[in-house]
Structures are given as structure tokens and as C-alpha cells.
């Protein structure tokens with residue numbers, strides 16, 4: 092088969108990426124030509140012969156042949172196996188993406204361009220030396236789906252494939268990690284790493300005693316003594332921006348049980364009640380950017396006057412201030428059904444970026460307990476840290492790291508600096524036909540949601556499918572009520588019923604469908620257009636708020652116009668949106684008051700206003716990540732200097 096990668100294509104890339112990347116592309120293009128040249132050689136082979144070839148590659152890699160030399164054959168074999176098993180042939184641009192990943196890059200492929208399939212080639216190649224390859228995804232569902240779907244390709248070539256899922260026993264985990272290729276989430280893999288560190292400690296580290304007191308002594312036990320993971324060889328991180336950037340703001344922590352005393356629990360409940368009596372501005376000020384409350388002199392006096400209450404017997408006045416400020420923060424900044432849900436009497440954090448529930452995660456420094464008090468739940472655990480690692484430090488352990496995403500260019504500098512990976516933009520296989528309609532800006536939320544509902548009605552009348560992304564479960568439900576009023580049949584998808592989300596979202600491209608979802612729909616779900624929908628302009632996506640990062644917006648938009656399909660996308664925003672507070676609470680209040688009830692704000696400067704607000708938020712998150720890394724580095728250095736394991740305690 093003739094090469095499909097011509098000079099014109101490389102020129103297209105140069106325009107896209109600038110001269111430096113274009114040079115790299117030219118060398119990758121040579122590899123693609125080699126892969127293509129092998130296609131007619133492998134096509135006539137039987138399945139057994141194909142596997143024989145794969146075994147031969149393994150042997151050569153173990154005998155010392157470099158992976159760069161084996162690349163064309165390994166990629167061509169994977170492509171042949173994909174054709175035979177799942178009926179898909181990696182496009183040339185996907186092969187370029189695969190080469191980029193092999194070369195420690197984050198391959199930026201537009202949403203819907205088939206990242207799942209791209210990963211098969213570098214994963215197979217890097218699995219040849221039998222040191223393990225981890226393919227990291229954002230949730231269990233995608234890990235399972237990809238391991239099953241792409242597993243057919245690897246198995247066809249004699250490779251073993253494992254998949255890590257929440258709740259798995261150690262034995263199964265160990266088996267999955269011992270496979271040639273292992274799929275799983277960063278969270279599961281990160282926690283397995285931490286648990287392994289604890290096990291190593293249990294196996295004879297000098298800190299055994301204190302660890303046993305802190306962790307095992309509280310009724311905990313480690314299921315098996317031997318670690319489950321093997322060496323950290325190569326990780327391919329899917330949705331790399333989400334995992335390496337968004338998730339990097341919270342470290343993974345294994346807490347050791349430290350049941351609160353009755354006095355501590357009463358202090359949380361008491362502080363919650365006391366906080367509810369305080370008046371904003373007069374008794375405290377609240378900084379929405381830092382999400383922090385600070386008592387004023389009047390507030391402190393009020394709190395002091397209650398210090399003798401039996402709930403606070405064990406607290407000094409200063410500590411009581413902290414309890415109350417924390418309770419205020421829990422009441423103001425953390426909303427039920429947006430930031431967390433209550434599931435079987437427990438607080439389950441909802442990931443602000445993906446809308447997914449994150450069972451097992453806890454807010455730190457007493458905030459989790461303050462929220463439990465606010466919700467009148469049992470104050471369960473005040474955890475002390477047994478082991479912790481940041482997402483950054485976990486992934487930096489891998490000898491080689493790479494990934495793929497739809498949206499990383501904007502964070503290329505951070506990715507390069509922290510993880511030492513480059514970002515390479517890969518052109519689309521077919522022209523992307525997405526139409527971005529200009530944002531619609533309103534003065535308040537009532538007007539905004541009414542306008543969203545009206546727009547849905549209009550598109551629904553045409554028969555076009557509409558997918559709406561909201562920032563919280565509460566807002567999904569509000570919109571759902573408006574749609575019900577307008578007589579529009581629709582599906583609501585939120586973090587509460589995420590088990591069936593994939594099936595529902597997959598159907599969102601059918602004629603006349605209206606699907607309302609929280610941000611979770613913005614990740615990983617593939618939406619195929621129903622019959623006749625392409626003629627109606629494809630899937631229409633509506634965002635009901637600008638998210639805290641442009642990338643999340645683009646992921647939501649990326650549910651439409653996949654693989655060259657047509658599609659539209661429009662965002663509706665209003666001055667009551669939380670993002671406006673990135674300018675500060677007072678300016679936000681002023682502007683809201685000044686323009687109250689003005690309806691739609693059509694001047695283009697309002698659209699720019701929201702772009703600015705989002706950029707401020709992005710900068711703030713960037714600062715948070717930097718601060719966390721600085722703190723973690725200091726902590727690790729301190730522990731190392733003291734001769735302690737930097738990960739534990």
C-alpha cells in the first residue's frame with residue numbers, strides 16, 4: 092500500500108505547530124511511512140503468523156534491540172491486529188500520535204479523533220521488554236471499557252491485559268499489574284502505590300512501630316504483605332490534562348483511623364451552630380477566591396462570649412476561632428449536590444471538573460468534619476496521614492511518561508517543566524466541522540436558564556439532538572423542571588446516577604434527544620449521530636456556565652462534531668455565575684447590582700469579560716498547584732534529611 096503521508100500533510104502540520112515541531116514531525120512522518128510500507132507485508136499473514144511475528148519482536152527486544160528500531164514492525168502489527176479484531180485501522184495521523192507518545196510526548200488529538208486506539212501502538216511497543224505498561228484513564232468505567240475493547244487487539248498479538256477497578260482484592264490487583272498492559276485510573280494506581288509503600292514498611296522498615304500504632308492499631312489491616320505493583324516503567328495517561336493538571340491540586344492521601352473524641356465531635360457541631368448565627372461583613376469577611384472566612388473583631392467577640400459553652404471545653408479561644416472559620420467555609424463555599432453528595436450517610440466528594448463522585452476522598456484539615464457537622468451527619472474520621480503522594484510525584488516515578496488529550500497546548504509549559512513531557516498537536520484525520528456560536532450573556536440566572544430552555548425548544552423542534560452541560564446536579568434539576576414545563580422530553584444525567592451515564596450519553600446523538608448532564612458528560616463518552624442527524628447540523632451542545640478552565644469547556648464542546656461529523660456548540664453565561672467572583676466578591680456584587688434585570692447583554696465586551704474571568708481562575712489554580720508542589724517538596728526534603736521515607740507519615 093502506498094504511503095498516505097505526503098509532503099502537503101507535513102506542511103499543514105508546520106503551519107499548525109511552528110517550525111520546531113514541524114522538524115520533529117518530519118522525522119515522525121518517516122516512521123509512519125515505514126509502518127505503512129509494512130502493511131502489504133502483514134496483510135496476507137494468518138493470525139498465527141502474526142502472533143509469531145509479535146513473539147519474535149519480544150525476543151528481539153529482550154536481546155537488546157532498541158524500541159525505536161522495532162517501532163515500525165510493532166506499530167504495523169498492532170494496526171493489522173486492530174483491523175482484524177475491532178475492524179478499525181489506525182489513520183496515519185493516529186500513527187503520528189502513537190510515535191509522539193512513544194517519544195514521551197502528550198499527543199494532543201482533537202476530541203473524538205480516537206485516542207483510545209492511538210494508545211494501542213505505543214503500549215504494545217513498550218510492552219515488548221515485559222516491564223509493564225500502564226494506561227491511565229480518568230474513571231473505572233473508561234478503564235474497563237478500554238481494557239475490554241483494546242484488549243482484543245493486544246491479545247491477538249499474544250499480550251496479556253489487566254484492568255484495575257475500585258474495590259478489587261490485592262490478589263486480583265497483583266495479577267492485573269503483572270500483565271503486559273494494565274488499564275486503571277490514576278487514583279487507583281496512586282493509592283496502590285501508597286499501599287505498597289506501607290506494605291514495604293510493614294515488611295521490616297525501621298518505622299514499623301510508629302506505623303503500627305498509627306495505622307494498624309486502629310483496627311486496620313493490610314490485606315496482603317507483598318506489594319501489588321511492579322516497577323514504574325511506562326505510563327500512558329489518557330486525558331492527560333485532567334489527570335496531570337486538574338487532579339494535581341489534591342494529593343492522594345491514605346489516612347490512618349483516628350476516631351474523634353466526643354469533645355472533638357461536639358466542637359464541630361457547636362462551631363457549625365455558632366457560625367450560622369454570624370452575619371457576613373459585620374462578623375466576618377469571606378474571600379471567594381481563597382475560599383476562606385475570617386472573623387472580624389465583632390465576630391471574635393461574639394465567638395469569645397460563647398467559649399464557655401460545654402461544646403468547646405477542650406478548645407483554646409484561638410482554636411475556637413479556627414473551628415468557627417472552618418464552619419463558615421463549609422457553609423458558604425461547599426454546596427451539597429454540587430461539591431458533594433450524601434450517600435448512605437456519608438459525604439462523597441464530587442469532582443468539580445468531571446462531576447464524578449470520588450468515594451474515599453476526604454477534604455483535609457478538618458473541613459470534611461465541618462461539612463459533616465453542617466449536614467448533621469456523624470463525625471466519623473479525623474484522619475491522620477499514613478502515606479501521601481502528589482499526582483506529580485507519582486507520575487514522575489515512571490521511567491517514561493507520555494499521554495494524550497484533546498486539550499493540552501495551553502498547559503504545555505507546565506507539563507514540560509513538571510513532568511518533562513512535550514506536547515505535540517496532531518492534526519485531525521478529517522476537517523473538524525464544529526461551529527462555535529458566540530456566547531450569550533445574561534444579567535441573572537433566571538434569564539439565562541430561560542434562554543437555555545428556549546434555545547433547546549427551538550433546536551428540538553428542528554429534530555436536532557441537544558446535549559446540555561451544567562455545573563451542578565442542582566442546576567441540572569432546575570433546567571429539567573423548565574424543560575418539563577415546556578413539554579420537552581429529556582434525560583437528566585448527574586453524579587447521582589453515574590452507573591448508567593455511559594449508555595445514556597451514547598444515545599445523546601439520536602434525533603430529537605435532549606440530554607442534560609453535569610460536567611461528567613464532557614469526558615470520554617463517544618456520541619454517534621443517529622440517522623438523518625448530520626443533515627440537521629449534528630449534535631448541538633449547550634454549556635450553561637463557563638467552567639474554571641477553558642479545557643473543560645472544550646471537552647464538553649468536543650462531544651459534538653466528532654470524526655468529521657457536523658456539530659454546534661454554544662455557551663450561555665450570566666453575571667451570577669460563580670466564575671465572576673474571580674474578580675473578587677465586592678466587584679462581583681457591584682456589577683450584579685448595577686446590571687440587575689437587564690436581560691441579555693449583547694455587547695461583545697461582556698463576552699470578553701467572561702474570558703478574563705476564566706483566565707483569572709486558571710491562573711489561580713496554577714498558583715495553587717505550584718504552592719502544593721513547593722510545600723510537598725519541602726516536606727519530602729525534611730523527611731529525607733531526617734532519614735525517613737518521604738512518602739509515609
Ligand SMILES: Nc1ncnc2c1ncn2[C@@H]1O[C@H](COP(=O)(O)OP(=O)(O)OP(=O)(O)O)[C@@H](O)[C@H]1O
Pocket residue numbers: 179180181182185200201202203204205206207208496497614615616617649650653654
Ligand atoms: N481509525 C479509526 N477508524 C474508525 N473509527 C475510529 C478510528 N479511530 C477512532 N474511531 C472511532 O472514533 C470514535 C471516537 O474515539 P474515542 O472515543 O477513542 O475518541 P477520543 O479521542 O478519546 O475522544 P474524547 O477526547 O472525546 O475522549 C470512536 O467511536 C472510535 O471507534
